[in-house]
Amino acid sequence: MKSEELKNREYKYGFTTDIENFKAPKGLSEETIRFISKIKKEPQWMLDWRLKAFNRLKVLKEPNWQKPKYPKINYQDLYYYSAPKSMKDKPQSLDEVDPKLIETYNKLGIPLNEQKRLSGVAVDAVFDSVSVATTFKGELDKKGIIFCPISEAIQKHPDLVKKYLGSVIPISDHFFATLNSAVFTDGSFVYIPPNTRCPMELSTYFRINASETGQFERTLIIADKGSYVSYLEGCTAPMRDENQLHAANVELIALDDAEIKYSTVQNWYPGDKEGVGGIYNFVTKRGACRGKNSKISWTQVETGSAITWKYPSCILQGDNSVGEFYSIAITNNYQKADTGTKMIHLGKNTKSKIISKGISAGQADNTYRGLVDIGVKAKNSRNYTQCDSLLMGNKCGAHTVPYIKNKNSSSTVEHEATTSKINEDQLFYCNQRGLNQEEAVSLIVNGFCKEVLQQLPMEFAVEAQKLVSISLEGSVG
Amino acid sequence: MEQLFNIDFKNISSSSKKEALERRKNFELFLKTGLPNKKDENWKFSDLNSIISKNFKEITNYDDLRIDEEIELINDFDHNHIILINGVFKSCDISFEEKEKVKIDSLKSLEGLSNQSSNNLQNLNQALSLGGFNLEVQKDYKCKKPIIIYNYFNSNLENKIINNSNQIKLNQNSELILIEYNISEKCKFLKNTFEKIYMNKGSELKTFVIQKTKSNGYFYKNISGSQDYNSTYQKFILSSGLKFNKLEINMDLEKENASCYILSGLSLGKEEHQEIKTRINHMAPNCKSYQKIKNVLENDSKGVYQGKIFVKDNAQKTDAYQLSKALILDDKAEFNAKPELEIYADDVKCSHGSTSGSIDEDAIHYLMTRGIELPMAKKLLINGFINEIFENIPEEKLKKFLEKNIIEQVNAI
Numbered sequence: 001m002k003s004e005e006l007k008n009r010e011y012k013y014g015f016t017t018d019i020e021n022f023k024a025p026k027g028l029s030e031e032t033i034r035f036i037s038k039i040k041k042e043p044q045w046m047l048d049w050r051l052k053a054f055n056r057l058k059v060l061k062e063p064n065w066q067k068p069k070y071p072k073i074n075y076q077d078l079y080y081y082s083a084p085k086s087m088k089d090k091p092q093s094l095d096e097v098d099p100k101l102i103e104t105y106n107k108l109g110i111p112l113n114e115q116k117r118l119s120g121v122a123v124d125a126v127f128d129s130v131s132v133a134t135t136f137k138g139e140l141d142k143k144g145i146i147f148c149p150i151s152e153a154i155q156k157h158p159d160l161v162k163k164y165l166g167s168v169i170p171i172s173d174h175f176f177a178t179l180n181s182a183v184f185t186d187g188s189f190v191y192i193p194p195n196t197r198c199p200m201e202l203s204t205y206f207r208i209n210a211s212e213t214g215q216f217e218r219t220l221i222i223a224d225k226g227s228y229v230s231y232l233e234g235c236t237a238p239m240r241d242e243n244q245l246h247a248a249n250v251e252l253i254a255l256d257d258a259e260i261k262y263s264t265v266q267n268w269y270p271g272d273k274e275g276v277g278g279i280y281n282f283v284t285k286r287g288a289c290r291g292k293n294s295k296i297s298w299t300q301v302e303t304g305s306a307i308t309w310k311y312p313s314c315i316l317q318g319d320n321s322v323g324e325f326y327s328i329a330i331t332n333n334y335q336k337a338d339t340g341t342k343m344i345h346l347g348k349n350t351k352s353k354i355i356s357k358g359i360s361a362g363q364a365d366n367t368y369r370g371l372v373d374i375g376v377k378a379k380n381s382r383n384y385t386q387c388d389s390l391l392m393g394n395k396c397g398a399h400t401v402p403y404i405k406n407k408n409s410s411s412t413v414e415h416e417a418t419t420s421k422i423n424e425d426q427l428f429y430c431n432q433r434g435l436n437q438e439e440a441v442s443l444i445v446n447g448f449c450k451e452v453l454q455q456l457p458m459e460f461a462v463e464a465q466k467l468v469s470i471s472l473e474g475s476v477g
Numbered sequence: 478m479e480q481l482f483n484i485d486f487k488n489i490s491s492s493s494k495k496e497a498l499e500r501r502k503n504f505e506l507f508l509k510t511g512l513p514n515k516k517d518e519n520w521k522f523s524d525l526n527s528i529i530s531k532n533f534k535e536i537t538n539y540d541d542l543r544i545d546e547e548i549e550l551i552n553d554f555d556h557n558h559i560i561l562i563n564g565v566f567k568s569c570d571i572s573f574e575e576k577e578k579v580k581i582d583s584l585k586s587l588e589g590l591s592n593q594s595s596n597n598l599q600n601l602n603q604a605l606s607l608g609g610f611n612l613e614v615q616k617d618y619k620c621k622k623p624i625i626i627y628n629y630f631n632s633n634l635e636n637k638i639i640n641n642s643n644q645i646k647l648n649q650n651s652e653l654i655l656i657e658y659n660i661s662e663k664c665k666f667l668k669n670t671f672e673k674i675y676m677n678k679g680s681e682l683k684t685f686v687i688q689k690t691k692s693n694g695y696f697y698k699n700i701s702g703s704q705d706y707n708s709t710y711q712k713f714i715l716s717s718g719l720k721f722n723k724l725e726i727n728m729d730l731e732k733e734n735a736s737c738y739i740l741s742g743l744s745l746g747k748e749e750h751q752e753i754k755t756r757i758n759h760m761a762p763n764c765k766s767y768q769k770i771k772n773v774l775e776n777d778s779k780g781v782y783q784g785k786i787f788v789k790d791n792a793q794k795t796d797a798y799q800l801s802k803a804l805i806l807d808d809k810a811e812f813n814a815k816p817e818l819e820i821y822a823d824d825v826k827c828s829h830g831s832t833s834g835s836i837d838e839d840a841i842h843y844l845m846t847r848g849i850e851l852p853m854a855k856k857l858l859i860n861g862f863i864n865e866i867f868e869n870i871p872e873e874k875l876k877k878f879l880e881k882n883i884i885e886q887v888n889a890i
Contacts, residue, residue: 065518376808391823394790400818404831409805412834415816421823 027076030054033182036081040151040185043158053171053181060175067367067399068307068336070280073245080183080216139199146191147202150218153189160191164222168251168288168315177284180216180249187217187248192227192258201457203232219250223258225291230261232460243271243306248283256291256318261299263456265464268304275334275363278306285312289321289347297324299455301464302337303471311369313342316350316378323352326452328464330471331364331396340370340387340401345378345411356387357449360396361472367399374411381411389419390448392441392472442469481530482508482638483537489605504604510597519725522781522813523752528721529667529695536667538605539563539637548627551658553881554874557624559610563631564639564668566610573622577615579653584611584644598697602640602671609643609670614651614680623654623875630661630668630694638667645672647680647708654872655684659716661692668694674702676710678732683711687882688718691746695721702728704735713866714741714753715879717886723752730757730764730792739768742863744886745778745810752781759792759822769866770801773859773887774810783815784829790821799829804836804862859887 025032033054037047062073140147146157154161171181188204204219223229246268252260262285271278281304287296298312308331314323325341343352352372360366368387389398400417422444430440446453446468453461453468484504491497513519514526529536546562557571559581566583614620647653676682696719704710716722728737737757745751757766772780782801803812816829836858844854863883870876 389818389820391820391825394793394822394824396823397819397821399820400816400829402814402816402831404814404816404833405811406803406805406813406833407811408808409810409835410808413832415814415829415831417816417818417829419818419820419825419827421825 026079028078028080028179028183032080036183036185039081040154042151042154045158045162046154049166049171050182053178056172057175057178057182060172060178062175066309067338067369068309068365070243070307073280075179078245081185143196143199144193145196145198146189148189150184150187150189150220153220157189157191160222161189161220164251164253165218165220166251168253168286169249169284173284176247176282177249180218180247180284184216184218184249187219188221188231189219190221190229190231192223192229194224195226196224197227198229201230201232203234215244215246215248217248219248220253221251221260221262222253223255223260223294225255226257228259230457231263232457233262233264234267234460234463243278243280245280246282246305248285250283250285250312252285252287252296254287254289254291254294254296254321257293258291259295259297260287261297262287262312263460264298264300264302265456265460265467266300266302266304266308267467269306270304270333270335271306273333275306278335279304281305281308281310283310285310286315287313287323288315289318289323289350291321292318292347293320294318295322295324297322297326297455298341299326299452300328300339301452301456301460301467302327302329302339303467305337306335308335308337308339311340311342311371313344314352315344315346316352316381317346318350319347320349321347322350325352325354325356326455327356328359328449328452328468329357329366329368330359330468331361331366332471333362333364335362335364337365338367338369340368342371343373343383344371345374345381345383348377348379348381350378350381352381352383354383354385354387355451356385357452358387358389358398359392359445359448359472360389360398361392363395365397365399367401368417369401369403371403371405372413372415373403373405374407374413376407379408379410381408383411383413383415385413385415387417388448389417390445391419391421441472445469445472481533481536483535484605485538488538489607500604503600507597507600507604513597519754519783522783522815523721523723523750523779525697525721525723528750532665532695532720533636533667536636536638539607539634539639546629546631548629548660550627551625551878553878554872555622556656557620557622559612559624559626560629561610561626561641562629563634564607564609564628564641564670566608569610571624574620575618578618579615579620579624580611580613582611584608584642596699598669598699599671602642602669605638605640606642606671607640609641609672611644612655613646614648614653616648616677617650618648619650619652620654623656623872625656625658628657628659630659630664630666630692632662632664634666635664636666638669641668641670643670643672644675645682646675647677647682649677650679651677652681653683654875655682656875657684657686658689659687659692659694660689661694663693665693665720666695668696668698670696670698672698672700674700674710676702676704676708676735678706679708680705681709683713685713685879686716686724687879688716691718692720694719697723697725699725700727704728704730704732704737706732707734709736709738711738712740713870713879714739714743715882716751717743717745717749719751720748721750723754725754727756728758728766729760730766731760733761733763735761736765737767738869739766739770740866741770741772742866742883743771743780744773744859744863744883745775745780746889747776747778750779750781752783754781754783756785756787757797759786759788759795759797761789762792763794764792765796766798768799768801771863771866772801772803772812773806773863774803774812775806777807777809779811779813781813782831783817785817785819786827786829788818788820788822788825788827792822793824795822795825795827797825797827799831801831802862803833804859805833806835856887860884863887
């Protein structure tokens with residue numbers, strides 16, 4: 001039976017790479033933070049910033065209002081820094097990189113070596129915590145675009161980092177964001193100069209490898225006046241029994257007439273069929289449309305992680321600014337997702353659009369939670385929200401929790417949501433045309449998600465479509 | 478909290494020593510956390526603690542049981558009535574109905590009433606409750622005329638709190654229309670009511686709540702009920718005119734084919750704040766729930782709708798719908814909504830919609846091209862917006878009465 005085979009298929013990316021890791025002392029303490037800062041050769045102001053966050057963290061409590069509950073995390077039992085040992089002295093070219101590492105990336109299909117020219121993707125790959133190599137640097141340099149690991153940006157572009165880091169997600173924001181501010185290890189930094197259109201899709205592949213480490217990246221993207229950038233983020237993690245924490249912060253800043261498009265395909269290890277192991281993906285993503293006519297667009301395809309808990313948000317400060325959120329969240333087996341967005345309208349004539357598609361199968365729980373807040377001064381603003389849920393079987397759950405606030409008379413807010421199962425007629429029609437149950441479901445689900453998949457850049461759209469099908473394997477029968 | 482509430486327990490009659498002790502215990506429980514505030518998810522959009530603290534310096538309990546008010550009855554249609562003055566059961570007249578078929582008396586004992594220990598207002602209610610009414614309709618009896626509850630509040634209530642508890646029971650295949658009609662003199666007071674509804678197989682209950690005049694009342698009412706096979710519950714909320722009102726409805730659709738309708742049309746004016754919070758629990762297959770909430774918001778009014786549809790895993794073929802619409806006529810007005818779905822069954826039809834915005838400019842333009850002036854055009858559209866909820870009322874006279882009531886409210890805008 002085909003479905004039997006499918007059920008037994010293992011997580012494709014569940015290999016670990018045996019490279020000696022270089023770790024910080026276990027546990028969360030001032031010492032750990034000083035260690036991370038020192039190893040990154042950070043200036044004093046950065047260390048002070050981290051310590052400020054750490055002091056704030058001491059009084060913050062872990063939030064517990066979310067739908068998916070998880071066992072208490074022992075923050076003293078984690079490693080906060082882990083880097084492959086051979087990276088201690090940075091390699092000068094790819095040849096110097098540990099071949100096993102390259103192998104890992106090849107398994108993932110990351111176009112790092114020869115493939116890089118063909119696919120036209122510049123990759124800043126984060127292997128655990130240190131950026132391995134950054135491709136396409138020369139071409140970007142010509143245009144004045146800065147695309148580098150954030151640790152490098154702290155040293156080379158301190159003015160930009162000082163000005164924007166923490167300006168969208170303040171260090172005292174909430175528990176996980178503050179934790180990240182204190183212990184973040186690496187991530188990407190992007191600066192697009194005025195009136196520049198980034199000629200290629202920028203991309204980072206995150207990967208959690210070493211066990212018992214949390215992954216705390218920090219990404220900062222600044223699009224200066226009249227610029228455009230599209231950024232892709234893709235994630236996979238190896239299979240491990242214990243749950244691993246991933247608490248990243250992503251900050252986007254769009255100035256006048258600038259546009260940022262941020263796409264995520266998240267395929268962390270979801271745990272096994274019994275719900276053992278898997279990643280806790282607790283990420284804070286927030287973008288600020290600071291300038292007039294600016295635009296930020298989030299697209300996410302969330303298929304992995306044991307628990308996904310994130311709300312990529314837009315703060316629409318500039319007049320006429322636009323925020324968009326397109327999301328597909330697929331949960332199967334014992335996976336749980338609590339995701340959505342916040343659209344905070346502050347400027348005049350601001351617009352936002354939310355399209356969310358949730359699919360639950362097995363024993364999974366999928367929650368859309370979102371906020372649309374139209375302020376008193378946001379005259380003539382508009383919001384349109386649509387969230388649809390698809391349920392497969394009666395052991396899973398689909399929930400919708402929208403918060404809608406409208407504080408002025410010239411703005412319009414529209415929200416609609418539906419919950420249903422796969423239409424029997426459509427299934428029958430597909431079966432009749434010779435598609436088996438699995439193929440039919442995959443086809444229908446892909447159709448259900450189409451509105452969101454269309455928003456992804458080409459290279460990602462193909463991968464995402466495959467992921468949608470793979471994630472639901474074994475859920476029909 | 479202790480400073481705000483100056484309660485004299487000597488004035489509350491208790492049937493037994495045990496009850497007196499219970500009351501004090503509940504009051505102490507209440508004082509521990511006090512009135513709910515916006516940190517409580519249920520009260521996120523209506524911070525009761527700050528609203529009450531802002532408007533009241535001291536609150537005492539109502540103890541004056543002398544009541545001799547004469548009440549002017551509605552004469553638009555024939556009806557039975559119950560009169561409650563300041564929350565205390567005064568009299569009833571059910572002469573349109575057959576004897577022994579409808580039982581009404583005053584409710585004294587608080588035992589067996591719902592126990593929502595997480596709701597601190599329940600603790601307050603149990604500590605200070607003066608009772609209320611107990612209404613039961615016998616098996617297979619369909620009431621011939623509606624029953625109106627005249628809820629009269631006189632000026633003795635200034636800075637007082639009244640706590641009520643009511644119970645309504647409909648036996649198998651019985652039917653009843655119940656109208657709660659609030660009349661109040663000018664005074665500022667608090668009312669905290671808990672109501673329990675039991676609906677047996679095939680029973681039908683239609684209830685309305687209307688406010689006669691504008692009032693300085695601050696109301697909280699909690700209705701919790703359970704529905705058996707084929708029972709139908711309908712609630713129409715038309716309580717515009719109160720300074721503050723929060724109506725919380727928790728309905729369990731326990732057996733197949735039960736249905737629950739909640740419809741509301743509110744037009745809120747200066748300094749008015751109303752919240753409707755619902756939780757419909759679909760516990761069995763083939764049940765239906767339908768909610769339609771319409772708010773017209775003027776001046777600095779605030780409207781809130783928090784609705785939740787819960788569908789248990791075995792409740793297949795559920796049909797649940799939620800719609801909240803708000804017309805915001807002033808920049809100071811505010812509308813907040815949280816329409817929630819929590820669904821564990823796959824073969825269901827559940828949807829919700831929520832919109833808020835201003836009056837449609839195109840519609841106004843259309844009416845004006847037909848020679849209707851702006852204020853009139855606005856009124857017509859607002860009337861049409863609210864009147865939609867009366868579509869399903871078959872009783873002509875009652876419908877006319879309700880429409881008249883709405884027109885008066887809209888004209889006051």
